[in-house]
Amino acid sequence: MTEGLPFQTIFSLSEDVPPAGSAPAAPSVPPGPPAPRRDGPGTALAMKADMKISDDDLRGRIVLSSDGLAVGEIERLFVDPADLRVSSLEVRLRKEAAEHIGIHRSLFHAATFEISTALVQSTGDVVILAVPLDALRPPEPPETSAPPVH
DSSP states (O other): OOTTOOOSOOOOTTTTOOOTTSOOOOOOOOOOOOOOOOOSTTSOOOOOTTOOOOHHHHTTOEEEOTTSOEEEEEEEEEEETTTTEEEEEEEEEOHHHHHHHTOOOOSSSOOEEEEEGGGEEEESSSEEESSOGGGGSOOOOOOOOOOOOO
């Protein structure tokens, strides 16, 4: 049942147990092949400081809230022209997330929502937000009380 595991060699704890009181021998593990490189949209990249990433690499990645709920997928990136940095992400909301935070969607078009990059905790195979889904709920408009009618 070890066919699907990514390990090169599986060790049993009962094998090569040193006698009591002796120093344990270092296990001899044959070097395996290097891990396959995974590039392209929706895959993890080993990020270097000078590495460039395009919008194609991020578009379509799943966005998760800090409480582990799937919010949606990245549709677009918005760049601040003053400092040429990504300032926000347009996320195509999943039906459940849109309903949960009260964003209107139509029958044929998913709701979209702009999320500031200040709310992003980390980016990898998925984008993880630093806030729970409830924190994305737009603020309620202040109630305006109508003057009493006399």
